Amino acid sequence: MTSSNAPLRAAVIGSGAISAQHLGFLRDSPRADLVGVCDLSPITARYAAEFYDAKQTFTDAAEMIAVTRPDIVHVLTPPASHVGLSLSCLDAGAHVLVEKPAAPTLPELHTLLDKAASADRQVIENHNYRFNDGVVALADAVADGSLGIVREVEIRMALDIRSPGGRFADENLPNGIHKMPAGVVHDFITHLTYLLDHFTPEVAWDRIGAGWSNHGGGDLFTVDDLDATLIGQGPDGAVHGKLRFSALTGPEQFQVTVRGSNGFGVTELFQPYVELNIPRAGGGQLSPIANHLANGRIRFGEGFRNVGRKLMQRSPYHGLHQLLDETYAALAAGRPAPVTPAQMIRTASIIDAILDPEVRV
Amino acid sequence: MSTHRLVITGANGFVGRYVVAEALRRGHRVGAVLRPTTSEASLGSLAGHPRLDILRGDLRHPKGLDGQLAPDDVVLHLAASKGGDFGTRFAGTVLATEHLLANADAAGVEHLVAVSTFSIYDQSAVKGGSAFDEHVPLISEPNKRDDYAKTKLVQETLYREWGAASVTTGPNDGRKHRMVIVRPGMIWGREELWHALLGSPLGPRFLRIGRKATLPLIYTENVADALVTAAEALLDPARVATADGATVNLVDDDLPSQDDYVAALAAAGYDVPASVTVPWPVWRGAAEIGERLNQTLFDGNMKLPGIVVPEQLDARFKPFRYPNEAAKHVLGWRPRHSFAEAVARATSEADLLAVDTGTTTNA
Numbered sequence: 001m002t003s004s005n006a007p008l009r010a011a012v013i014g015s016g017a018i019s020a021q022h023l024g025f026l027r028d029s030p031r032a033d034l035v036g037v038c039d040l041s042p043i044t045a046r047y048a049a050e051f052y053d054a055k056q057t058f059t060d061a062a063e064m065i066a067v068t069r070p071d072i073v074h075v076l077t078p079p080a081s082h083v084g085l086s087l088s089c090l091d092a093g094a095h096v097l098v099e100k101p102a103a104p105t106l107p108e109l110h111t112l113l114d115k116a117a118s119a120d121r122q123v124i125e126n127h128n129y130r131f132n133d134g135v136v137a138l139a140d141a142v143a144d145g146s147l148g149i150v151r152e153v154e155i156r157m158a159l160d161i162r163s164p165g166g167r168f169a170d171e172n173l174p175n176g177i178h179k180m181p182a183g184v185v186h187d188f189i190t191h192l193t194y195l196l197d198h199f200t201p202e203v204a205w206d207r208i209g210a211g212w213s214n215h216g217g218g219d220l221f222t223v224d225d226l227d228a229t230l231i232g233q234g235p236d237g238a239v240h241g242k243l244r245f246s247a248l249t250g251p252e253q254f255q256v257t258v259r260g261s262n263g264f265g266v267t268e269l270f271q272p273y274v275e276l277n278i279p280r281a282g283g284g285q286l287s288p289i290a291n292h293l294a295n296g297r298i299r300f301g302e303g304f305r306n307v308g309r310k311l312m313q314r315s316p317y318h319g320l321h322q323l324l325d326e327t328y329a330a331l332a333a334g335r336p337a338p339v340t341p342a343q344m345i346r347t348a349s350i351i352d353a354i355l356d357p358e359v360r361v
Numbered sequence: 362m363s364t365h366r367l368v369i370t371g372a373n374g375f376v377g378r379y380v381v382a383e384a385l386r387r388g389h390r391v392g393a394v395l396r397p398t399t400s401e402a403s404l405g406s407l408a409g410h411p412r413l414d415i416l417r418g419d420l421r422h423p424k425g426l427d428g429q430l431a432p433d434d435v436v437l438h439l440a441a442s443k444g445g446d447f448g449t450r451f452a453g454t455v456l457a458t459e460h461l462l463a464n465a466d467a468a469g470v471e472h473l474v475a476v477s478t479f480s481i482y483d484q485s486a487v488k489g490g491s492a493f494d495e496h497v498p499l500i501s502e503p504n505k506r507d508d509y510a511k512t513k514l515v516q517e518t519l520y521r522e523w524g525a526a527s528v529t530t531g532p533n534d535g536r537k538h539r540m541v542i543v544r545p546g547m548i549w550g551r552e553e554l555w556h557a558l559l560g561s562p563l564g565p566r567f568l569r570i571g572r573k574a575t576l577p578l579i580y581t582e583n584v585a586d587a588l589v590t591a592a593e594a595l596l597d598p599a600r601v602a603t604a605d606g607a608t609v610n611l612v613d614d615d616l617p618s619q620d621d622y623v624a625a626l627a628a629a630g631y632d633v634p635a636s637v638t639v640p641w642p643v644w645r646g647a648a649e650i651g652e653r654l655n656q657t658l659f660d661g662n663m664k665l666p667g668i669v670v671p672e673q674l675d676a677r678f679k680p681f682r683y684p685n686e687a688a689k690h691v692l693g694w695r696p697r698h699s700f701a702e703a704v705a706r707a708t709s710e711a712d713l714l715a716v717d718t719g720t721t722t723n724a
Contacts, residue, residue, distance in 0.1 A: 017448035040423075043459045044451070047515055165445060172396040172419045311663045 007033040008328055011068050011094075013061045013085055014076035015039040015048040017167075018099060021317045022074050022324070023052035031328035036068040061085060065092045072097060072331060078176045079186065083108050090119045095331055097124045097324070100190035104180055106348040113341045124327055124337045125344045127194045129254075131319035131326070134267030135195065137274045138258050142199060146278045147260030150234070153199045154242040154257040155192045158249045162216045162224060171220055181355050182212070183223030185245050191254075192243045194347045196230075199258050201346065203239045205232035209361045210354040215248055224248075228354045243354065254316070269316050272309070273302035365433050365472075367592050368392035370420060370461060371440030373403035375552050379585035380437060381407050382714040387589060392416045392434065394426065406714050420457035430468035432531040435592045436461070437474040441516070447508045454512040455519070462523045469531025473540040474591045475520040479547070479577060479610065480510040484675040493577070493681035495544075495608055505672040517542065524606060539595045541604045541691070543588065545611040546683065550581030551707040554631055558677050559619055560638075561668045567634040568668075571641030572620045574680035577612045580703035582713060583696045587611050590694045600693060609688040613696045613703070616683055625700070629708040641678055648674055 010032045012019060016039075026034040038058040039045040045057040058064035065073065065088065073089040075082055075098040083103050086096045096116070102125040103109035116123045129135055141147050161168045161184055168175050168184050180186035210228040214221050225248070230241035254269040263278030275298060280290035309315075326338045353359065367384045371377040372393035381404065384391045392414045393404060401408045401415055418425035420440055430436070438461060442453025465473070482497045503511045524540035547558050558576050560569040579587070594604035617625060627633045648669045655663045667673040688694055698706060706713060 017446075020447075041456055041459060043455055043515065043519060047451075047455070165449075167449065171398045173421050311665065312659065313662065313664050 006332075007031055008071040008332060009033050009035045009068065010072050010074065011036040011038070011064055011070035012048070012054070012074045012076060013038045013064070014074075014078075014099075015041075015044045016076065016078075019048060019074075019076045021315075021320050022076060022097075023048055023054075025321050025324045026054075026074075027052040029325065029328065031325065031332065035070055036064045038064040062088060065089060065094065070094050072328075075099065079104060079180060080176055083112055086112055086123060087115055090115050090121050090123070093119065093121065095122045095124070095337075097126065097327060100126050101180075101186065101348070101351070102344060103348065104186075106345070106352045109344060109348045113344070116341075122331065122337050123341070123344075124339045125190070125347070126320065126323070127190075127339045127343065127347075128317060128320035128323050129191055129195055129269060130198050130339070131322035132267075132269055132272075132316065133318070134269055134272050134274045135198065135256060135319070138256060138265045138267055139198065141265050141276055141278070142258060142260065146263065146276060147258060147265055148262030149236045150199055150239060150258060150260050151237075152240040152242070152257075152259035153196050154244070154255075154259075155195045156242075156244040156246075156253065156255045156257075157188055157192060158246045158251070158253045159188070160250065160252060161247050162221065169220070174220060178220060178222055182226070182351070183214075184221060185212070185223050185226050188245055189226070189243075189351055190347060192226075192245065193350045194343065195256055196241045196243060197343060197346045197350065200232070200234060200239055200241060201343075203232040203234040203241075205230040205241065205350065205353065207231040208353050208356075208359045210243075210356075210359050211361045212355075226354075230350070230354070271302075271306055272316075273299055273306075275299070365435050365596055366390040366392050366414070366431065367437055367589070368394065368416065368430060368434045369437045369439060370394040370457075371438075373399055374439060375550070376548055376581055376584060377439050378404060378407065378714055379550070379581045380439065380588050381413070382716050383582070383585040383589045384592075385410055385412055385716045387593075388412075389589070389592075390414070392429075394418060394420070394440070406712060407716060410716060410718055420460050421452045423460050423463065425457070425460050426464040427467065430465055430470055432469040432471065432528075432533050434465075434468070434470050435472040435474065435595060436465055436470060437476070437588055437592055439476050439588075441476075441513065443509060447511070450508045450512045451515075454509075455515045458516045458519050462519060465523075466529065469528050469533050471528050471533040471536055471539055472592070472595045473520075473523065473538065474588055474595070475517075475524070475540055475542045476588070477517050477520065477542050477544045477608075478510075478513045479544055480506075480676060481514045481517060481544070482676070483672075484679050484681070485672050487681065489679050489681065491681060493610075493683050495610055495687050502672070505670065506676065507667050507673055510676070537605075539601060539605045541591050541595060541606070542608040543591055543611050543688075544608065545579050545584050545587075546577030547579070548581060548584050549578055549707075550703075551713065552581075554626055554707060555634070559623065560636070563637065565635070567636040569619070569623075569636045569638040570644050570668075570674070571678045571680070572638060573618050574641060574678055575616050575618055575683060576622055577610075577681070577683045578616055578622070578700075579611050579613050580696070580698055580700075580707070582706065583613055583698055583703070584611055586697050587688065587692060587694045590692050594692050603691050607687075607691045609691050610683070610685065611688055612683045612685050613698075613700060614685065615700045617700055625704045626708070629704050631708060641680070645671065645674055645678070 026032045034054045036056045037048045037054040049057045072095040213225040226245040228243040265276045267274045275295040277291045280287040390412045394416045416429045442450040594600040
């Protein structure tokens with residue numbers, strides 16, 4: 001086994017679109033040694049290896065694991081293959097960092113996590129947006145009491161997934177995600193749910209209503225819209241959660257709103273900014289004015305900073321790099337990774353709950 | 362009697378339809394590759410021709426054309442992705458080519474006309490004003506070029522590997538693959554008269570960059586003629602030795618300057634967009650300053666729009682001379698239509714895809 005001072009031997013299965021974010025970290029981080037890349041397409045594996053300085057390429061995952069003996073494997077294949085490949089990696093003694101969703105259902109996630117526990121390995125589902133600056137800022141505002149007791153959390157994502165030419169709307173080569181329980185929304189529901197959980201980890205959701213719709217119609221999409229409301233009890237009383245995915249509204253956004261007993265905070269993850277509407281110096285009557293001024297200044301400045309972020313290629317995936325860095329540091333030190341089995345189980349539990357036909361509205 | 366069929370990928374595309382038409386005109390049997398949901402009507406007046414087979418498949422799938430190719434087919438690979446993000450382009454160009462060649466191998470196909478592009482050349486490595494031919498080096502730093510160039514560069518790697526290998530199954534087993542790589546310049550025609558070598562949209566107007574540079578153009582009907590001629594060269598015992606393994610650029614004979622091109626379109630009644638014109642040296646110089654600042658202040662990490670990236674500008678606007686002797690020698694091809702004729706045809710109402718439906722063939 002690798003000592004804590006040496007980089008972890010890392011391997012990647014699947015060189016599709018999201019792999020660029022993982023491979024970029026693995027190429028650049030001193031914590032990682034990219035020993036292999038595997039893809040069913042030889043040219044895709046070769047391209048990834050050449051671009052990201054991987055030592056070897058493979059078209060067979062089992063062969064790659066046997067030859068390279070990685071400490072950790074990134075499973076970046078389509079969701080339906082996550083469990084099988086992850087179990088194989090655990091069998092070979094490797095930790096697994098798997099794209100979301102780690103498993104299509106809660107029971108399958110338990111199978112995966114039980115296997116990891118028995119093998120003394122860790123499975124880490126990609127919860128990258130937990131680590132984005134805006135989410136961290138809101139978490140800080142909760143932690144320092146600025147927002148008071150968290151009473152409502154709304155996660156809203158709007159994506160133009162139905163436009164012709166997009167990867168989900170391709171009738172010629174239908175995306176496998178449409179066969180997942182939540183259809184195309186399953187590609188995003190993990191993000192929405194772990195962010196809800198991020199601000200409500202101790203809430204037991206006991207009243208749930210979920211509207212799953214196919215507003216755009218047709219046979220390819222089974223679902224293109226989610227409107228879920230969750231009401232639960234936390235240690236300090238009632239909490240409301242709202243999960244919203246829309247394919248019909250614009251512009252594209254990924255907004256997190258946390259409302260507390262003292263104030264509320266909002267962050268946008270695609271075009272980043274953070275607003276806090278909280279008690280300000282000057283008291284109750286002056287606080288709204290002070291919030292307007294403070295948030296106006298923030299929005300003005302973020303407009304320019306977002307141009308800079310775009311030019312400097314600081315994408316909404318910057319949280320993934322932070323997650324990977326913390327994960328690699330933890331694994332090297334023998335500590336729990338920053339995304340825990342408990343978080344993954346709560347996330348999958350919420351997804352299973354809102355998929356329950358009994359709660360559909 | 363030949364039994365060769367010309368199988369054309371991207372058959373309903375901007376260029377593909379002209380290639381199908383030209384192949385049919387010359388009496389070939391044609392296999393037109395269409396995606397599963399693409400209507401045959403997208404082939405226009407070519408649909409239903411008695412020598413036209415429709416092959417259904419999406420080349421992004423490993424089995425896109427599995428079982429539909431025959432050992433004696435000559436594959437003309439035109440399909441490529443010209444839009445979308447890198448992943449989309451990679452799938453539509455690189456994966457599609459990998460899968461096509463694997464399907465061809467499974468069928469024991471021997472012949473390939475591989476369509477590449479001028480975009481994979483490193484225009485920055487050549488002195489402006491010089492002759493731009495097949496000896497110009499290819500891109501050495503793909504990250505400085507756009508996604509189209511990057512993916513086409515990888516595609517050509519696949520072509521070359523296939524061209525160096527041999528057939529491993531069927532009646533052609535053991536024969537070395539026969540392949541010619543063609544690199545067309547900017548293809549223009551009725552469907553795409555205004556193109557990227559003139560400039561870029563700039564709000565409500567069009568930013569024209571440069572006026573005097575010779576445009577490396579090839580007219581759609583001329584490129585279709587060249588591609589079918591290339592297929593025939595691979596089948597011709599007298600020409601195959603010259604064509605096999607060759608790489609040729611495709612440009613027309615009488616190439617206009619940027620100004621001449623725009624003037625010709627305007628004279629033919631084309632509604633030329635309102636434009637602002639910036640001299641090439643001025644724009645290129647400004648981009649160079651921007652690049653140096655990027656390198657100095659940001660270690661080159663700032664990603665600027667392609668219209669201000671020196672290497673991408675050179676690929677579009679740097680002036681060169683464009684000989685086409687290699688194509689003429691290797692393929693035995695001559696551009697059929699002069700620039701003036703091409704403008705007249707492209708801006709006319711004539712059915713450029715018209716094909717006699719008679720059953721006379723060369724097959």
